[in-house]
Amino acid sequence: MHPGHPAAELPGFGMPRSARRGSAGVLNVLLLIAAAAVVAGVGMFLFAALGSEAFLLCGILALIPLGICLLGLHWIDRWEPEPRGALVFAFLWGAGVSVAITLLLGSMVNEVLMTLLPLTPADVVATVVQAPLVEEVAKGLGVLLLVFVRRSHFDGPLDGIVYAGVIGAGFAFIENILYFSAALLEAGSIGLQLGFVFVLRGLFSPFAHVLFTAAIGLALGIAVRKPGGGRIAAGFTAGLAAAVAGHMFWNGGMALVYDDFFLFYFLMQVPLFGLAVAGVAYLRKAEQRLTRERLSEYCAAGWFTPTEVQMLSTADGRRRAVGWSAQFGARGPMRAFIREATNLALTRQQLVNGRDPRRNAAREERLLEELTRTRESLLQAAVSRRE
Numbered sequence: 001m002h003p004g005h006p007a008a009e010l011p012g013f014g015m016p017r018s019a020r021r022g023s024a025g026v027l028n029v030l031l032l033i034a035a036a037a038v039v040a041g042v043g044m045f046l047f048a049a050l051g052s053e054a055f056l057l058c059g060i061l062a063l064i065p066l067g068i069c070l071l072g073l074h075w076i077d078r079w080e081p082e083p084r085g086a087l088v089f090a091f092l093w094g095a096g097v098s099v100a101i102t103l104l105l106g107s108m109v110n111e112v113l114m115t116l117l118p119l120t121p122a123d124v125v126a127t128v129v130q131a132p133l134v135e136e137v138a139k140g141l142g143v144l145l146l147v148f149v150r151r152s153h154f155d156g157p158l159d160g161i162v163y164a165g166v167i168g169a170g171f172a173f174i175e176n177i178l179y180f181s182a183a184l185l186e187a188g189s190i191g192l193q194l195g196f197v198f199v200l201r202g203l204f205s206p207f208a209h210v211l212f213t214a215a216i217g218l219a220l221g222i223a224v225r226k227p228g229g230g231r232i233a234a235g236f237t238a239g240l241a242a243a244v245a246g247h248m249f250w251n252g253g254m255a256l257v258y259d260d261f262f263l264f265y266f267l268m269q270v271p272l273f274g275l276a277v278a279g280v281a282y283l284r285k286a287e288q289r290l291t292r293e294r295l296s297e298y299c300a301a302g303w304f305t306p307t308e309v310q311m312l313s314t315a316d317g318r319r320r321a322v323g324w325s326a327q328f329g330a331r332g333p334m335r336a337f338i339r340e341a342t343n344l345a346l347t348r349q350q351l352v353n354g355r356d357p358r359r360n361a362a363r364e365e366r367l368l369e370e371l372t373r374t375r376e377s378l379l380q381a382a383v384s385r386r387e
Contacts, residue, residue: 028149032089039096042103042174050181057190058180061198062173065206069169072207076280077162079287079315080342086150090163093142094170094213101138109134124252132212132247135171139209140216140240142167147220147232151356152363155346157221158283164217168209175209176201204265208250211276215242227355288313294345294352303368304341312341330381337374340367 047055110130117125143164147154154160179197187193216239223235253264292313299309311317318338325334344367350360 028085028089031145031149032085032092035089035092035096038100039092042096042099045103046174046177050177050185054181054184055177058177058184061180061202062176065176065202066169066173068206069165069172069210073162073165073169073210076158076165076284079284079291080158080346081339082153082159082162083150086146086153086163087166090142090146090166091170093145094139094167094172095174096170098135098138098142098167098171099174101141102134105138106130106134128248128252132244132251135209136212136216136240136243136247139164139167139171139213140236140243143213143216143220143239144232144236147224151224152347152359154221154224155350155355156225156287157218158280158287160217160219160221160224161214161280161283162217164213164215164220165210168211168213171213172206172209200261205269207273207276211273212243212247212250214276215239215246225349225355226353288315290349291342291345294348295341297348298344303371308341312338325378325381328381328384330378333374333377333381337371337378340371340374343367344371 050058110126113125113130113133114120114122117129120129143160146163150163154163179201180194183194183197184190216236219235219239219242220232223231250269253268292309295304295309295312298304299306304312311321321338322331322334325331344364347360347364347367351357351364
């Protein structure tokens, strides 16, 4: 006998789930292929423009700040990991599509801005106005696309920050190759000039593009919690405005306000980064509380025990559970159980908010079925170990 289902209504109509998931899977694969093709095109363009030595050397150097960014985003994403395919697409969009858009439209937009701002120096227009505007629009379009093609997983502020951050990291990776190569080619050899640019961009400010684009992801993540296309449009507009403003401030700080980079860095950039870290930590705690609240509803309906809810809603409880399951070779099923339960809690939250009820009710049913099977495999592994 199965426990009572806490959802008000289960979908028993419409297209079968397998067909809906299959069509969505085909679309996501096609998008991945298209984005990968654009990245390949950008790579070939840079290889031809910079030369093989500069491209390869500076590409290796650019992997260091990229790794720093991805490690930070992995920490943010640990509670409810996003699908790898979606993260790969986000990176490809940042490193390929957004770069291509910037290269294609940057000069045209700059000419328009020069006409509109005739008294502003050309270098200020290009650096402080055009670059932030074009680059944030190019990156932000990728975040907006993910809202629609990954709507089952793009369900809150942290999801938006992670997807947007990966897009920003991809864009920064290519931009760093360009900046490092410019320093190398100008100096004619590896030396202080390349080292200085690497330290400033790669070590002192690797998260710059991540932070700018994260503003778009944060705003969209808040917007998608409740239904309505108007909320998404408003969220995108607000997030884009914040991203462009932050980018303008970043690029214009040295040129227009401060003469000393390190003074600007420690007085302005370090506090902003600290504020961002504090905000992410708060959102992680909020997501843990939400997990406990929603799983407690399933506990009351008989789907979970109180002990399971306690385990699933704390980081320490999850670590202990994975360690316990490793004793009988069931680390994989335990991680699957944790992942499915977290997805279930967030799906339940979407149902409570009235977002896409038909799709989310079907996903809720599927997750409950998967959880039941995963729990059975865990119990069988534990019993086999005792025997």
